[in-house]
Amino acid sequence: MKKIYYSLCLLLSLFIWTSCDKGGEERVDLKYEARTISVSSISPVAGYIGENLTINGKQFGVSPELMKVFIGEDETEIISCSEEQLIVKVPQGATTGKIILNLMGDTYVSELTYTVLGQPSVTAISPVMAFANDEITITGDNFGSTVSAVKLGFTGTKETALVVSCENTKIIAKVPAKAVTGPIDLTISKQHVNTPLSTGSGEFTVLQHASFTEMSAVSGYRGATVTLKGEGFVGTDEKPLKVYFGDTEAEVVSSTNEEIVIIVPEEATNGDNAVMVETAYELIEAVQVFNVLPSPKITSVSSTEEYIGAEVTITGENFPEEVKNVRVLFGGGEATIVSNSATELVVKVAAPADGVFGKVALTVLMADVTFYTGEFTVKETPYIISAVSNNILSNKLVQVGDEITVTGKGLTPDGTVTIGGIKVEPTFNGNNEFKASIPAGFTGGKVVLTYEAISVPVTSDDELILLTEGMDITEFVLQNYQQPFIPKAGTSGTANPVGWLYSSNFENEGMAWQNGNTYLHLQTYGKNKKENGKLYQVKTLPKGKYKFMIDVAESFFNKGRFTVRFLVAKGNNTFPDYVKEVAGENGKVWEYNDPEKIVLVDKLLSDLRITIGSTPVQVETNEINLSETTEVTIGFLTMTNDQAGVKVSAIKTIWLGE
Structure with missing residues (x-):
């Protein structure tokens, strides 16, 4: 009985294939008899303990109970088995070895070796900064060689990097398109690998293209x-x-x-x-x-020594056409350019910057590039620094009989002095200053000194202007007085103009600054918005007669009451508030609440009875006669209780004489 039992166990352990022949008879195929096993490939060829290994080949059978798989001497756990593929788990303690199969006691030793890797480690990443789509190289150990097992993540994107290649000691990957600067994350199979850039203290820098x-x-x-x-x-x-x-x-x-x-x-x-x-x-x-551009070349200088103001001709080629790109220095003093062309430059010798005569450096710069440096002797020469009057409005304005002061160096009394071409008798105060009176017949011009021993007249840079009756002197009286008016910096919509003062109810309402409008736009958009609104400037005017002219481009209103008056009042105290309108010789005028504030000019620009529309008009004030130098307040006073406005395009100040 014992022998019969063993025989039955052996028969049951065989894998039995059954089929029917054509006659319907059952056939038993003892499949494992003389079976030829072969292994064609393994994947991966290297890996880590606890991970799966796939073995490909032929005639493995389908029963894992009859098969044993070894890596060297270490038996694995079989996960699945089919005729052409085995999947096993790399056991604890396994070491590198050949793949060995044992089927029902028959052993097959393959030629393929599986490498059991240790814990992967990274020693370097290069570079640590790169552009998107650039390749980076990770070096270290125990990476294996399976590209698909490598997952490299970057900050800023869920997309993992494209792994170009994987060797046991080197991985090459591309930076993802949407990656940003930050830590990176490396996983090989199921192994998370620390890198120098995988923690908060380390970052991979993703560069932005310049x-x-x-x-x-x-x-x-x-x-x-x-x-x-x-x-x-x-x-x-x-x-x-x-x-x-x-x-x-x-x-x-x-x-x-x-x-x-x-x-x-x-x-x-x-x-x-x-x-x-x-x-x-x-x-x-x-x-x-x-x-x-072709570089300028200087071939000659007409003289190597001259007095201040003498003309010197510099000859060459490729000189710039624009005179603003040319500078000529005599010892640091910048010369006046008389004329220029592509081949010739005529300049007036300048006073040395340090006032020391003699040998100085003659320097020619074109577009701020120095193209010539030579030696030049500036002969000792008197020269004028300034010629000014004591006029309050401008030190360039003069009247016949006004005294002017001329300052300079070496201004000796042995020469002839003319002002505007008319000879005068100056009073010298040493060699650096003299005073002279504007002569009868003067119409404007410069101060000139001539000396017999000096070939060049000594001429002032400043040109004096004769103050004549009917002259427009607004540029000396007001700031920002004509179109285009300039608004305060950083403002838009409505804003007050630069250089003007204003009362609190004119704040950001003195000028409409919309759609490129550059008028002085005195306006309101709500009731009682500008009761006694004031926009003004303060100026000291010398003794004399004046009048003002206001160019009004447009006046408009919807309903109600809107009045703008142009005022000039004595003193630096703005204007008094109006109380009421009263009848005057030339129409209605305002009465004010402070009689001590003397109003010199009170001129109506617009009210309910004046509709200008788009037709410009000029409003002229009455004459002001100042018996002495006086500080005055010049500007606008408004009275309104509805939407209305006046657009002023210019304000003119006319001198009428004394």
Whole structure:
């Protein structure tokens, strides 16, 4: 009985295949007899303890109870079994070894070796900053070689990085498109791997591409200073910012994130040059074009010594057309340019900046680039610094008989003095100052001294202006007095104009500043908004007669009462408040609540009975006769209780004489 029992157990342990032949008879196939097992591949070829290993091959059978799988000497746990694939778990304590299969006592040793990896570790990431889609390299150990097992996450996106390749000691991956600066996260299979950039204290820097948008100039000379503008102008000690004019590198003077100041290189070619910027991380794609002008050359200077004011001719080629781009210095004193062309420059010798005569440096700059430095002797010469009057309105305004003061250096009495071409007898106060009276017949001009020993007349830069009857002197009396009026900085909508004072109920309402309107717009948009509203300036006027003219571009109102009056009152105390309107010789006038505030001019600009509409008019005031120098308040006083306004385009002050 015992032998029969063992025989039955053996038969039951065999995998039995059954089928029916054509005659319907049952057939028993003892499948494992003379079975040929083969292993074609394993995946992965390296991995970690506790992870699955897939073995591909043939004739494995379908019963895991009959199969044993080993990695070297270490038996694995079989997860699943089929004819062509086995899935097993790498056991604890397993070490690297060949894949061995044992089926019902028959052992098959494959030629394939599975490497059991230790704990993966990262030693370096390079670079630690890059642009989106750039490749980075992670080096370390025990990474395996399965690309799909590597998951590399970046801050700012759920998308994991594209892994380009994976070796046991190196992983290459691309930075995702939406990644931002921050920690990164590395997982290989089920193993989370710490990296230098995987904690809050470490960050991978995702760089933003720089931009190069414009230059402060698009043409200039070699040696000129040019500012490049954009964003992301970043350099490091190892890789500083670089700017190229074609193939030539320019000198970088200074840089910020938004600007680079460079000097156009001497090696740059004439004509258009492609200007390119290279940061520490990239060559910016945008290219600007800079036209390098032919460098000016100076071939001769007509004289090497002269008096102040003498003309000197500088000859050469490639001089700039615009005189504003040319400066000539005599020992630091800047010369007056008389004329210029592409080949010739005529200047007047300037007084040395330090007042020391003799040998000085003659320097010629074009577009702030020095193209010539030579030696020049400035002969000792008297020169005028200023010629001014004591007129309160302006030290350039004079009347016949007014005394002027002329200051300078070396002003000796052995010469002839003329004012506006008329000879005068000055009174000298040493060699640095003299006084003279404006002569009869003077119509305007400069002060000139002539000396027999000096070939060049000594002439003032200041030109004196004769104050004549009927002259418009508004520029000397008022600020911001004509269209376009300038509003206070940083204001829009409604605002008071620069240079004007105002009462509290004129705050931000003295001027409508909408749709490019530049009138002085005295307006209101609500009842009682401008009862006794005041907008004014204060000025001291010298003795004499004056009148004012106000150009009104438009007057409008809806209903109710709206009146604007132009006033001039004595003193720096604004205007008195109105009390009521009363009949006067020339129409209705206002009565005021403070008789001590003397109103010199009271002129109506608009009320219910005057409809100007879009037709401009000029309102002229009566004459003011000031018997002495007087401080006055000039401006507008309003009375309104509804929506209305007056647009003033100009205010003129006319001098009528004494």
